[in-house]
Amino acid sequence: MTLSTKIALKKNCVYISEFFIFTFLKHDHMSESVITLKNVRKAYQGNPVLEIPFLEVPVGIHWLKGQNGAGKTTCMKVIAGLIPFSGEILLREDISNKYNPVALRKAINYAEAEPLFPAYLTGNDLLALYMNTKGGDKDWINEVATQLGIHAYINFPVSSYSSGMLKKLSLLLAFTGTPQLILLDEPLITIDTAAVETLYGLIREKSEQGVSFIITSHQPIDESVIRLSGVLNVADKTITRN
Numbered sequence: 001m002t003l004s005t006k007i008a009l010k011k012n013c014v015y016i017s018e019f020f021i022f023t024f025l026k027h028d029h030m031s032e033s034v035i036t037l038k039n040v041r042k043a044y045q046g047n048p049v050l051e052i053p054f055l056e057v058p059v060g061i062h063w064l065k066g067q068n069g070a071g072k073t074t075c076m077k078v079i080a081g082l083i084p085f086s087g088e089i090l091l092r093e094d095i096s097n098k099y100n101p102v103a104l105r106k107a108i109n110y111a112e113a114e115p116l117f118p119a120y121l122t123g124n125d126l127l128a129l130y131m132n133t134k135g136g137d138k139d140w141i142n143e144v145a146t147q148l149g150i151h152a153y154i155n156f157p158v159s160s161y162s163s164g165m166l167k168k169l170s171l172l173l174a175f176t177g178t179p180q181l182i183l184l185d186e187p188l189i190t191i192d193t194a195a196v197e198t199l200y201g202l203i204r205e206k207s208e209q210g211v212s213f214i215i216t217s218h219q220p221i222d223e224s225v226i227r228l229s230g231v232l233n234v235a236d237k238t239i240t241r242n
């Protein structure tokens, strides 16, 4: 893959290598950045995939777009601290992967595109594990599980789950704790339309509380997620919504 080390900032559209970020919702405190990447490089077996000299992602909801294999998942895994890389990641400009790696990981949640969990665990086992380690509001997360319809099968081992059931569980886990940034990798695939609406509601609710989102999706993201802001800035276009 040919990689460009150049990052062009074009209004609210940031091009990084072969993918780019659309900013959907800008909070009042937009000047703040939720995450900053400095000299981030990632290669697999010597093949470079990510090369990001500098990127500041502002507080808000962002759509990370790019073609298959562009490096979106890799970028998310790097930000979430799940794979080794070189460079520095800063949360809110002061929590660094170099000096506060645990605090950084605790503040960033990630839902994989194709989640994999140990087959013998139940949804409840995983939820309890996440709640014990990440914390968060138990009543609220139980309410979310109900909204997503997860309670019907939460006591079954995940090996018995369909792909949509597994996806819903991974989305639920992404909302545990008290994250400042939630990374959702292809959250719209395999889940039913009711769950999609629930997910949009959750994103709106958490966003209002100051939580930022980076979302990858090859499908268009519904406008309902962006209605809160009233303004959608996509690349050079500004569309006002009432």
Ligand SMILES: Nc1ncnc2c1ncn2[C@@H]1O[C@H](COP(=O)(O)OP(=O)(O)OP(=O)(O)O)[C@@H](O)[C@H]1O
Binding pocket: 044, 045, 049, 066, 067, 068, 069, 070, 071, 072, 073, 074, 075
């Ligand atoms: N574990 C791995 N080992 C080797 N190469 C990998 C690994 N994971 C990803 N890659 C390679 O890194 C590149 C970027 O992959 P990545 O999954 O980040 O892309 P993506 O933008 O998320 O793609 P998609 O839209 O298809 O999900 C691809 O060329 C892929 O083959």
